[in-house]
Amino acid sequence: MAGLELLSDQGFRIDGRRPHELRKIQCRLGVFKQADGSAYIEQGNTKVLATVYGPHEIRGSRGRALHDKVLVNCQYSMATFSTGERKTRPRGDRKSQEMTMHLRQTFDAAIMTSLYPRSQIDIFVEVLQSDGGNYCASVNASTLALIDAGIPMKDYVCACSAGFVNDSPLVDICYLEESSGGPELIVATLPQSEQIVFLEMNSRLHEDNLNKVLDQAMKGCKDIYQVINTAVREHVSTTVTSLGWET
Template sequence: MAAPELLSDEGYRADGRRPAELRKVRARMGVFAQADGSAYIEQGNTKALAVVYGPHEMRGSRSKSLPDRAVVNCQYSMATFSTGERRRRPHGDRQAGELALQLKQTFEAAILTQLFPRSQIDIYVQILQADGGNYCACVNAATLAVMDAGIPMRDFVCASSAGMAEETPLADLSSPEEAASGGPGLVLALLPAAGQIALVQLSARLHQERLEAAMEAAGGACRSLHAVLDRVVRERLREVTALMGD
């Protein structure tokens, strides 16, 4: 598919969105009672689940514990039914390992790990349905799950992808858009209140001017996501407060 097909002459994308517009976002917190924290999110047709355990004592070798902060352990997986391909996705999948490492780096930048020395925080994320922005959906779900667990963070962590249709930046790419543009040009994980970048990744070369435009598009999408996730957290707080009052 040629790049012009990503955007109609009227300035609309194939799914009817404007270039900077997010896909529809739905999210819930507290979906698993047996976990310390959990959340489910839908961004368009991409669906992700996150579960958090901890902080708890180190499991396995205590030599891996850190005297001044908690260890953040992340695992990323895709359900076998998450895409049209029905191939088995082993836990040792290389891409899954890379995404788990990125999640770890992202949440080490956001969680106040120094409050929990010699302990461990486990974050497990799974893509239930893949339709673009998989890593971003996992970050957003994990943010809600960490907050559901009551683990203090510096800020929300919000993530979005961005790509280019000729000279026009597109935010929050769907799977067809990723395929058409050769992948998400940029993935950004942002701490929106402080404007701090937790993670930025480029999967394709971008000229400096295009990079700035893509960064701005992804940053705007992250700030829009922050408003959505903040509402979800406030709704969850009202639910928990009402349950405690009963």
Template sequence: MAGLELLSDQGYRLDGRKPTELRKVRARMGVFGQADGSAYIEQGNTKALAVVYGPHEVRGSRVRALHDRAVINCQYSMATFSTAERKRRPHGDRRASEVSLQLQQTFEAAVLTSLYPRSQIDIYVKVLQSDGGNYSACVNAATLAVVDAGIPLRDYVCSCSAGMVDEQPLADLCHAEEAGGGTALSLALLPRGGQLALLQMDARLHQDHLEPLLDAAMTGCRGLSTVLDTVVREHLQEVSTLTAQ
């Protein structure tokens, strides 16, 4: 990642954040009554929606059913109005398939699938507005939706991106920082045990930069874990209040 314009002489980023500062996060759970679980999240100007169905019987061929655990099915898509580009975005494009697989691998590491043998859990995520960190926003939204569905997790699975500008690691990249030309790293973490659910880079990275980038992303994940925990607790409080009325 290059370009002095991404980082001021005072060490501030384009949106005024410090290098390791997260974008402002807003989130809600239970936004769809018809689904088993749902959540909406805003990370800066990136907005994502997640919906969960299941556990339920495996759909389609029964050959897909696993006798010892649940099948995790993830589908990622972007709304046609999510970016300034108005090009057609087919539902099954290559990028969507890649992110869908990344999400599946992430939640296979986090969900206690062994509790639901011969069943299926569907996780659908859609980016409504894109401004960097799409995968991370989808993971964080999906985590809240899975919790809303009452499906046990080993831990919150939280995701944050990171990149390097002028030897300075930046956490939670916006679109301009992702498009700056260097390596962007995406990390999904189970914070309590420090288990990596997924680590993905889109370009080569000098080994000297890997550790500071990982540290920035992991610190971001832990900060997001605190935010998600607050959202879950506030939602439970609302549900308890409504139930008591």
């Protein structure tokens, strides 16, 4: 797909957004009562459900237990109907394993793991509809689910992607922009401290443009933080009101 198709002469992207604009984000906490924590998020047409169980005793081999911190166990999967191709996606396929590893690394850096030695926290992520930014939406949904479960973290974890077309950095890229073959930078940050916990670059990007794209992705993470922080506060306020507690 040619770059001119992704960004018009008037500065609009294929879905009508400006280069610096996020897709519309909608999210909810506490969607499953059976889990310790759960959340659902929509970023544009990408829809993700995350559930959290734990902390609990180590399941399976006791040899997996870590004496000084909690074991963070993640599982990423995509629903059969999540893309236009209706095909079975085994949970152990290479892409799912890669995403699972990335999620585990991300939350191992954000959860206050030393508080729960010799225990385990499970994070399950299911992509219900895929339109680009699967990792980012999965991180943002998992953050909300961990908050819903009451798991202490150093900060929110917010993830955002950015691309580069016609000398313009594009934030929160969709599937068509992802599949164009251009550069894509994926960042997960702790927004209040601006600490980067995950960074990945797909395709090549000249170093002169790297800072512009990284700054756009970092700003996207901060904008996402504002949205999900508002959702958390509204959820807590609603919960407190429904229980009849005074604030």
